[in-house]
Amino acid sequence: xxxxxxxxxxxxxxxxxxxxxxxxxxxxxxxxxxxxxxxxxxxxxxxxxxxxxxxxxxxxxxxxxxxxxxxxxxxxxxxxxxxxxxxxxxxxxxxxxxxxxxxxxxxxxxxxxxxxxxxxxxxxxxxxxxxxxxxxxxxxxxxxxxxxxxxxxxxxxxxxxxxxxxxxxxxxxxxxxxxxxxxxxxxxxxxxxxxxxxxxxxxxxxxxxxxxxxxxxxxxxxxxxxxxxxxxxx
Amino acid sequence: xxxxxxxxxxxxxxxxxxxxxxxxxxxxxxxxxxxxxxxxxxxxxxxxxxxxxxxxxxxxxxxxxxxxxxxxxxxxxxxxxxxxxxxxxxxxxxxxxxxxxxxxxxxxxxxxxxxxxxxxxxxxxxxxxxxxxxxxxxxxxxxxxxxxxxxxxxxxxxxxxxxxxxxxxxxxxxxxxxxxxxxxxxxxxxxxxxxxxxxxxxxxxxxxxxxxxxxxxxxxxxxxxxxxxxxxxx
DNA sequence: GGAGGGATGAAAAACAGGTGAAACCTCCTG
DNA sequence: CAGGAGGTTTCACCTGTTTTTCATCCCTCC
Numbered sequence: 081x082x083x084x085x086x087x088x089x090x091x092x093x094x095x096x097x098x099x100x101x102x103x104x105x106x107x108x109x110x111x112x113x114x115x116x117x118x119x120x121x122x123x124x125x126x127x128x129x130x131x132x133x134x135x136x137x138x139x140x141x142x143x144x145x146x147x148x149x150x151x152x153x154x155x156x157x158x159x160x161x162x163x164x165x166x167x168x169x170x171x172x173x174x175x176x177x178x179x180x181x182x183x184x185x186x187x188x189x190x191x192x193x194x195x196x197x198x199x200x201x202x203x204x205x206x207x208x209x210x211x212x213x214x215x216x217x218x219x220x221x222x223x224x225x226x227x228x229x230x231x232x233x234x235x236x237x238x239x240x241x242x243x244x245x246x247x248x249x250x251x252x253x254x255x256x257x258x259x260x261x262x263x264x265x266x267x268x269x270x271x272x273x274x275x276x277x278x279x280x281x282x283x284x285x286x287x288x289x290x291x292x293x294x295x296x297x298x299x300x301x302x303x304x305x306x307x308x309x310x311x312x313x314x
Numbered sequence: 315x316x317x318x319x320x321x322x323x324x325x326x327x328x329x330x331x332x333x334x335x336x337x338x339x340x341x342x343x344x345x346x347x348x349x350x351x352x353x354x355x356x357x358x359x360x361x362x363x364x365x366x367x368x369x370x371x372x373x374x375x376x377x378x379x380x381x382x383x384x385x386x387x388x389x390x391x392x393x394x395x396x397x398x399x400x401x402x403x404x405x406x407x408x409x410x411x412x413x414x415x416x417x418x419x420x421x422x423x424x425x426x427x428x429x430x431x432x433x434x435x436x437x438x439x440x441x442x443x444x445x446x447x448x449x450x451x452x453x454x455x456x457x458x459x460x461x462x463x464x465x466x467x468x469x470x471x472x473x474x475x476x477x478x479x480x481x482x483x484x485x486x487x488x489x490x491x492x493x494x495x496x497x498x499x500x501x502x503x504x505x506x507x508x509x510x511x512x513x514x515x516x517x518x519x520x521x522x523x524x525x526x527x528x529x530x531x532x533x534x535x536x537x538x539x540x541x542x543x544x545x546x547x548x
Numbered sequence: 549g550g551a552g553g554g555a556t557g558a559a560a561a562a563c564a565g566g567t568g569a570a571a572c573c574t575c576c577t578g
Numbered sequence: 579c580a581g582g583a584g585g586t587t588t589c590a591c592c593t594g595t596t597t598t599t600c601a602t603c604c605c606t607c608c
Contacts, residue, residue: 153425244316268344279565304457
């Protein structure tokens with residue numbers, strides 16, 4: 081599975097080599113040469129990384145310092161530290177700063193890849209909690225819905241709006257939800273009030289469920305709204 | 315689960331970045347650039363928000379000031395404050411103003427998301443309470459009225475206006491209510507006074523009750539108004 | 549007995565939602 | 579950078595329901 085990796089390394093040759101290898105293994109790599117640049121990327125960029133590879137010695141902001149900042153900001157992203165200094169006291173310093181692993185130069189690319197794999201396995205990576213209602217389980221992180229029926233489970237990948245809608249329904253099971261409420265909760269204000277986005281999107285959601293052979297759990301209560309029933313009583 | 319979020323931030327770049335990230339996580343985001351706009355948005359109950367993200371420095375109305383107003387108005391919505399000022403005295407000021415959390419710029423989007431998740435672990439949805447008068451129980455959420463008689467209960471699904479009318483009667487049992495009051499309470503402002511909407515709607519309400527075999531609890535007091543009696547004395 | 553509020557049924561208007569096609573947008577790919 | 583695929587929204591049109599109006603009738607109170 082491809083990872084989004086931020087590589088912070090000031091030696092151009094090594095950096096280039098690492099980039100090539102990682103890309104060859106289908107990872108997406110951003111490279112910066114110094115610590116402050118990395119920090120501002122982490123601080124404001126839209127990207128979120130699956131892995132940070134930090135050189136120990138960096139202009140601007142050292143590897144351990146950057147690592148401490150990252151941890152201080154509450155980030156749980158795995159950090160792999162690179163260094164020319166192999167002795168134990170440095171190793172300890174690095175790990176104390178919050179790094180997850182530590183690799184001494186020179187190293188074989190194979191070892192780097194192996195350690196990346198190891199970090200990924202160990203990664204408990206915080207995920208949004210699942211949302212459950214009856215036999216429906218929604219996973220916002222994965223962007224999918226699974227339904228447990230007799231005879232197994234069905235997994236449905238959904239679009240963003242479908243997920244929002246489904247989540248709202250699942251948070252309010254069996255309640256009648258007026259279309260106007262959906263509109264005000266799930267769509268931002270500026271849109272013109274004479275539109276039928278809600279009806280249209282409800283339709284798409286129903287169609288998506290139907291396309292997997294599921295009976296629609298969303299009922300229309302005429303001129304009142306919609307009602308989601310996680311498992312209709314007989 | 316998706317949240318409805320109001321973002322008050324005057325730096326366009328940062329605001330844009332936050333918006334994109336929040337949307338990517340399936341939240342619904344409204345963005346205003348200054349405090350007064352935010353305040354008027356919060357005042358109009360077009361939308362109710364699950365979270366406010368306030369910049370510290372804002373044109374018009376500062377973040378802490380807005381936050382104080384929000385709390386002063388009795389709103390319990392979680393507030394997350396953003397600021398370039400990291401020192402403790404500001405942190406304390408922000409939290410004293412009623413903010414629930416505090417984030418210093420620059421911050422990683424991951425941290426913002428983590429804090430939002432943390433703030434968000436709170437109360438589940440609640441239902442609006444039932445309205446009771448004598449043997450009549452009105453459930454606004456379900457849009458129905460139940461009557462407990464000897465021999466069981468009757469459940470009547472009603473239309474919106476019927477519910478409004480019934481609710482008004484049930485809130486003023488045994489009182490004589492002039493038609494003109496119903497008109498001004500239940501119908502927005504001066505519609506043309508030569509209409510008999512009220513009479514017509516009262517009729518529909520009576521008919522609906524009658525169609526379920528119930529004696530009408532709504533009596534007409536000639537040239538004075540209507541009176542609702544939750545259970546007529548013999 | 550006539551004025552006025554209310555009752556009544558039918559008809560009209562307004563409304564909410566369902567539907568398919570088409571327009572848009574954004575992201576991805578060649 | 580063009581083209582394509584999805585996803586999302588709009589549009590025009592259709593349905594059924596709710597709400598209001600209208601014309602008429604009824605009753606009560608001065």
